Amino acid sequence: MTNLHTELVDMLGLRIVRGDYPPGTRIDVDSLEPEFGVSKTAMREALRVIREKGLIDSWPRRGTIVNDRKSWKLLDSDVIKWRRAARRDDDRLLAELSQLRDVIEPAAAKLAARFRKPEDLEALEKAFAEFEASGRDVERLAAADHDFHLSLLRATHNELMMRLDVVIVHALSARNRIQHHPGGHWLDPVPDHRSILDAIKKGDPEAAEAAMRYAIRESDVDLRSGEPEFESPLDFPGLDTDLHTR
Structure with a gap:
């Protein structure tokens, strides 16, 4: 387009x-x-x-x-993006994203531990390496987080599960906006993600599921507390308020 x-x-x-x-x-x-x-x-x-x-x-x-x-x-x-930009039902949207993530990601980690292939482990290890190299660079950290969680979905080799990436993308994006905003906070993601990766590498579904539940605890708190106020309700790429200048 x-x-x-x-x-x-x-x-x-x-x-x-x-x-x-x-x-x-x-x-x-x-x-x-x-x-x-x-x-x-x-x-x-x-x-x-x-x-x-x-x-x-x-x-x-x-x-x-x-x-x-x-x-x-x-x-x-796009509908999720517009809902976030409209900021009319933030509490409901963010709570629902959090609830869906609670369901999807522990199950995805469990499946990934069972069905991951060598190329999946390579992608997960590459994303994880970015965590360790990112330090306090939050933009780089967020990008590595995004790559890790989407690589994990792909490692399930479940086509329907992989189609739920839209939920993960928007949940992570909303959380990152909260944490990057002045007054936000970011727990060190390295230990939690190392636990997930180790369990998947070992092929231990129960440990992978438990590690993911622990890792997303902070996101649940942030998402359910709602996003902070921003100056513009259209602070999203691609949402321009005026087409007359085109």
Whole structure:
């Protein structure tokens, strides 16, 4: 997708999730074209993407109608991103991300200990090595954390489990925003992740599961306490407030 198309999708999706267009609202598509300075084709393509995510439906005579929340694809990465940017239901979203992570990651660690292959161990060891080399460089530390947890999901060799990476990505991102914010805190991740890696290398499913439960204890506290306030509600890549400068 082009940058303009991506930004248009983001802006429309954010408006809907933020509640600018409540469920049942008919979106005046014709008025959006001059507002954003885009063609009918660009608007049609953006709405097609929004429709695929369950946020809207379109009918020849009724037009484009915003769907009830129950129709939204809430595990879609963009929908989660827009919910975080909208900041309307932070407590609910962060609690749900934490609860899902509690379910997914210990189970993933257990499966990884059973089914990991040499290339999986190599990827996990590479990510872990980044922890030890990162010191107090929080950006580098966060990147290594991201790589470690996604490598662990891949090590399960469970295709459905791997598709839940969207939950892990957003949970880690939300936690990192909390910890990097002034007043946030970051426990040394090296010992906890070493325990997970050692258990997976030994092929000990129960130990890997227990080590992961222990490792994510801090994230649970941070996520359930909510994200800190930021100056901009759109502090996310790709979410621009104005397309007129394009």
